[in-house]
Amino acid sequence: MEGRATVGRTGAPAGRHGGWRRRWPGPLAAALALLAGVAGACGDGGGPASGEVPGISVQGRRAPLRVVTTIGMLADAARAIGGERVQVQALMGPGVDPHLYKASQSDLELLRSADLIAYVGLHLEGKMTSIFERLRQRRPVVAVGEGLPPERLRAAPGFAGTYDPHIWFDVGLWSEACGVLAAALQALDPAGAEAYRAGLRAYQHELAELQAWVREQIATIPPRRRVLVTAHDAFGYFGRAYGIEVVGLQGISTVSEAGLADVARLVDLLVERELPAIFVESSVSDKGVRAVVAGAAARGHQVRIGGTLYSDALGPEGSGAETYLGMVRHNVRTIVQALRGSSAGDTRGD
Ligand code: ZN
Numbered sequence: 216m217e218g219r220a221t222v223g224r225t226g227a228p229a230g231r232h233g234g235w236r237r238r239w240p241g242p243l244a245a246a247l248a249l250l251a252g253v254a255g256a257c258g259d260g261g262g263p264a265s266g267e268v269p270g271i272s273v274q275g276r277r278a279p280l281r282v283v284t285t286i287g288m289l290a291d292a293a294r295a296i297g298g299e300r301v302q303v304q305a306l307m308g309p310g311v312d313p314h315l316y317k318a319s320q321s322d323l324e325l326l327r328s329a330d331l332i333a334y335v336g337l338h339l340e341g342k343m344t345s346i347f348e349r350l351r352q353r354r355p356v357v358a359v360g361e362g363l364p365p366e367r368l369r370a371a372p373g374f375a376g377t378y379d380p381h382i383w384f385d386v387g388l389w390s391e392a393c394g395v396l397a398a399a400l401q402a403l404d405p406a407g408a409e410a411y412r413a414g415l416r417a418y419q420h421e422l423a424e425l426q427a428w429v430r431e432q433i434a435t436i437p438p439r440r441r442v443l444v445t446a447h448d449a450f451g452y453f454g455r456a457y458g459i460e461v462v463g464l465q466g467i468s469t470v471s472e473a474g475l476a477d478v479a480r481l482v483d484l485l486v487e488r489e490l491p492a493i494f495v496e497s498s499v500s501d502k503g504v505r506a507v508v509a510g511a512a513a514r515g516h517q518v519r520i521g522g523t524l525y526s527d528a529l530g531p532e533g534s535g536a537e538t539y540l541g542m543v544r545h546n547v548r549t550i551v552q553a554l555r556g557s558s559a560g561d562t563r564g565d
Pocket of ligand 1: 314381447448449467468469527
């Protein structure tokens with residue numbers, strides 16, 4: 216499936232978000248737009264004229280392309296699609312919360328030297344948006360979530376006119392987002408177009424298999440127990456795609472902490488519905504979740520921590536969740552084991 220890249224261009228009028236944006240109908244248009252961005256970069260800030268910047272020419276960048284991404288899931292996709300034609304680095308490692316992440320000086324240097332910057336957008340990387348808007352004037356930048364058709368996105372509850380950025384929780388939607396990323400790579404490196412298409416095809420095949428497996432697994436949870444209670448409201452796309460009710464202690468972002476009212480609301484829900492488990496997230500403090508467990512216990516209902524889910528960051532090396540495919544499998548196994556009720560005592564998933 217081909218996606219659409221959303222890219223910026225030098226010298227264009229500023230839009231509502233401070234930069235010029237437009238949706239492109241396909242990879243070729245994305246290519247033209249990205250190359251316009253490259254030509255712009257060559258004349259930026261009194262730098263060398265077009266063609267004199269190492270590794271850059273108006274014909275495209277030389278492989279390997281240096282790709283810098285925000286979250287690890289995007290880096291993983293870039294490696295899968297680009298293979299040897301890309302050198303990929305993620306700014307946000309295991310356990311890092313993208314909603315709160317602030318770029319360090321070395322991050323900025325990495326971003327300034329990147330051939331392609333890829334982020335999710337849709338306000339996921341809340342503290343970095345202005346940096347990307349500035350970089351968009353000088354470097355090829357793609358916000359993969361913003362290249363998806365809006366009708367495929369979930370409205371963000373409580374934030375009028377915005378979308379839920381956690382698009383990787385629906386494997387099918389993430390597959391489409393990979394198409395947007397592949398289109399950006401093809402546009403920047405047309406000589407590798409066939410390689411990127413083949414890489415995308417192979418990866419999307421794996422994603423389609425994963426999607427079918429997730430559906431099978433969730434179907435093994437008794438319908439009345441298909442309720443996923445987590446630390447923050449990251450799993451909305453997961454719920455929509457796989458038919459599971461999702462309730463978060465915190466909202467769609469982790470910027471504001473959960474209050475007593477949020478804890479009380481969840482305790483009521485767990486007690487009334489006799490739900491067996493609540494989940495902690497690797498990139499969010501578990502303080503609130505533990506308060507909910509204690510609150511339920513005080514009312515005579517034992518809720519256990521169903522395990523740790525990787526929500527907004529991949530797992531560390533060796534965890535089995537250090538790739539996107541592994542992360543999804545880990546989360547689904549953890550959720551199914553805790554909610555199915557057939558493996559009492561197993562609280563950690565895999
Ligand atoms: Zn989140």
